[in-house]
């Protein structure tokens with residue numbers, strides 16, 4: 061489950077539509093609790109065989125979170141089970157509160173909080189007394205920050221925004237995007253089977269580059285210590301946006317799955333099902349930089 | 365011509381200033397034909413005299429302008445609250461005063477259950493948490509194997525036993541907000557907020573929203589109203605899908621259903637234009653006993669939960685400011701869209717910043733298009749200051765004030781949440797009167813128990829649970845309070861031309877009282893006995 065937060069008009073719905081439009085994506089169920097002018101494109105949802113649900117905020121005094129209850133129970137009971145739950149949080153929602161559902165519910169895994177910021181209007185919103193705390197909470201709790209509308213804003217404003225974001229949230233990677241466009245594997249991470257590994261031979265690694273992002277993978281069936289892995293993932297620089305891996309843990313018989321989404325790290329047992337390709341190893345995505353592969357090669361070499 | 369029934373009474377309090385009291389009321393076709401003496405009424409022709417209320421006092425049926433259907437359904441769970449309460453079937457549940465009494469009641473309830481049932485209790489009062497907190501060990505003593513869940517009175521906390529914890533795989537060293545841990549690092553059974561409560565509630569089938577949706581809930585809700593003299597009640601938020609509307613219509617149509625029910629559409633679960641279209645569509649489905657078409661909009665949270673939006677200087681204890689359920693800018697759009705289309709709005713506002721934002725939105729909407737046919741209502745409106753009441757008057761906006769809060773939460777507001785200055789002006793009925801703002805008072809049941817005469821007692825006496833007088837100035841007279849729970853509330857529902865007073869042409873909806881609230885004394889207002897109600901001339905005695 062991924063929480064997409066961000067203030068009204070930051071471009072969340074455009075991004076959701078963009079993610080739904082990508083052809084090879086997982087089955088996504090979208091829970092919406094923001095109702096701006098732009099609707100989620102219903103055609104896209106039908107085409108993807110996914111669904112949207114309303115995540116209505118209840119009265120905090122009288123409906124006691126019953127709206128959240130209903131949305132989550134409908135989503136969890138949905139047949140066939142979606143691969144991914146994407147929550148488009150309302151512009152005034154505290155993403156951490158929503159993310160907590162995934163932390164507590166055994167049938168959900170938190171894939172991170174992604175907060176979208178509008179480079180054009182960010183400062184105005186932030187200076188509104190009535191909204192400043194919630195804007196701050198949305199930024200500080202983010203595991204990945206998206207700075208949108210970078211084509212429309214002046215470079216100077218983009219820099220100021222990025223600086224403020226870095227000030228409020230010291231660790232989350234900041235990705236600059238335009239038109240709310242971002243590739244699905246950066247937003248959602250790899251699918252559960254990590255198909256990309258099938259193309260990588262054992263103990264070898266590969267990497268690809270596109271305009272802004274680089275991808276890297278390594279296949280390995282060595283036993284890995286979970287605590288050491290967590291350390292390594294923790295110390296990766298913010299330019300490494302996502303890491304996902306399936307591995308043999310030292311002293312355990314079952315396979316484990318690790319994923320890192322910005323600053324969010326989760327290591328848990330792999331629940332076996334037919335979609336697992338049998339391949340073990342790690343994949344990563346990061347912003348393009350000369351030492352991208354070196355950083356990852358070095359980090360994962362130290363594990364073996 | 366249809367038959368005329370004349371009820372005699374010790375006294376009839378009509379709320380019609382032209383004829384404030386009477387000894388007889390004549391009813392024809394479910395409506396009030398006349399009030400007065402038997403001689404005056406006789407001029408209307410042959411009648412049947414009904415003397416069953418000869419020793420009772422008749423008032424207009426009370427109007428509860430803000431409650432929730434869940435007030436009926438919640439009783440399927442075991443009550444473990446501190447205050448005495450009566451369930452829909454009239455059983456008295458004495459308040460449990462110690463943790464030991466709570467556990468004894470749970471044990472009794474446990475023995476009644478089938479082998480596969482979970483034990484669910486509600487109403488657990490934080491007062492029990494003063495010395496030590498209820499935990500899983502206490503509940504494991506009630507049953508180690510049957511899942512147990514105790515819902516606290518604020519509905520934001522849940523305490524469960526080990527059997528429940530294991531259902532959701534809650535184990536040691538979980539680092540999840542809201543799952544409280546004991547000294548040994550394992551969950552101690554206390555769960556805070558919906559995210560942590562949800563996995564267990566889901567597995568035990570505790571769906572608070574469903575509690576307001578079943579046929580039995582609707583029937584029980586009617587019983588809850590009947591017991592306290594209510595003949596018109598507003599269910600303040602509902603998703604109102606077609607199947608629920610159909611069910612509500614069928615049940616309320618029944619001649620044995622004792623109330624007129626208004627149900628408000630949740631205005632923030634779809635885009636503004638969809639809310640508008642649905643509200644207009646629902647309006648057309650209204651019947652004599654089911655009223656639809658108004659919209660509820662929730663802006664902030666609750667004061668006792670520290671989630672209300674406050675203006676400077678914010679919380680007395682320094683807690684961070686509360687939360688918005690809708691962004692102010694978005695509220696402006698929604699309010700304008702609905703006002704323009706002629707949809708009545710009930711806007712939930714607890715904190716004074718939420719009130720400010722709502723009034724600004726209404727002001728903008730009314731500048732764009734004045735709709736003198738609509739009375740929009742600020743619900744709760746607890747922290748409004750006098751300037752805000754003046755603005756309500758200028759804008760023609762009503763307030764439904766949460767007077768029960770003074771008793772149930774007043775001490776906490778004075779000491780902790782908003783501090784003395786603002787606690788003294790909470791739920792300011794006198795200020796509403798001073799500036800001529802139409803107002804009602806409410807219970808928000810099941811948040812506090814429904815009982816309009818108790819709510820009136822709160823507005824008149826302003827005493828907290830500890831007996832402190834909270835804001836002498838804002839006390840109102842008994843007459844003014846009785847007005848608030850009848851005509852005042854009816855006006856907030858756009859129903860004051862139909863109910864709220866005993867007056868020719870209005871529905872013959874009455875509250876039948878054992879004592880006279882006008883003479884029993886302000887301090888005893890809450891103790892007035894209730895026989896039952898009359899709806900459209902039909903008697904509904906409390907069973």
Ligand SMILES: [Zn+2]
Pocket residue numbers: 119121122123430431432600808
């Ligand atoms: Zn309410």
Ligand SMILES: [Zn+2]
Pocket residue numbers: 119121122712744
């Ligand atoms: Zn409310």
